[in-house]
Amino acid sequence: MRRPxxxxxxxxxxxxxxxxxxxxAGELWLRLERPESRGQALLRAARGADRAAYDLTALxxxxxxAVMDWIDDLGVEILGELVETGRSALLEALLEDYLEPx
Numbered sequence: 001m002r003r004p005x006x007x008x009x010x011x012x013x014x015x016x017x018x019x020x021x022x023x024x025a026g027e028l029w030l031r032l033e034r035p036e037s038r039g040q041a042l043l044r045a046a047r048g049a050d051r052a053a054y055d056l057t058a059l060x061x062x063x064x065x066a067v068m069d070w071i072d073d074l075g076v077e078i079l080g081e082l083v084e085t086g087r088s089a090l091l092e093a094l095l096e097d098y099l100e101p102x
Contacts, residue, residue: 011055018056019049021082021091022075028094038074045075057083 026042048070049056059065060083065076074090081088 013059014051015052018079018082019046020044021088022049022078025078025088025091025094028091028098032094032097038072041072042075043079045071045079046063049079060084 022042023046026039026046029039029042030036048068052068056065056079059068059071060080065071066073071079076092078088081090
């Protein structure tokens with residue numbers, strides 16, 4: 001479910017959109033019963049992205065996102081793809097695996 005629109009600034013709205021992508025990836029990861037530590041790391045990154053005071057899009061483009069202590073390499077990869085293309089190959093693969101008929 002999409003998060004509701006708010007009166008946030010464009011920077012904060014962008015961070016919220018990126019956080020939603022990380023949260024979806026984390027939720028799908030856990031529902032697919034993949035290693036729990038990685039799924040929890042994605043959810044932690046989603047919370048960090050939602051609370052971030054910095055412009056995450058700018059941090060990704062400048063290559064400085066990895067210095068944030070709340071995100072791991074998988075989260076950096078997902079955010080990088082979301083910022084650059086608006087899509088994430090991993091997120092799409094997780095969604096496909098989840099929706100695949102048993």
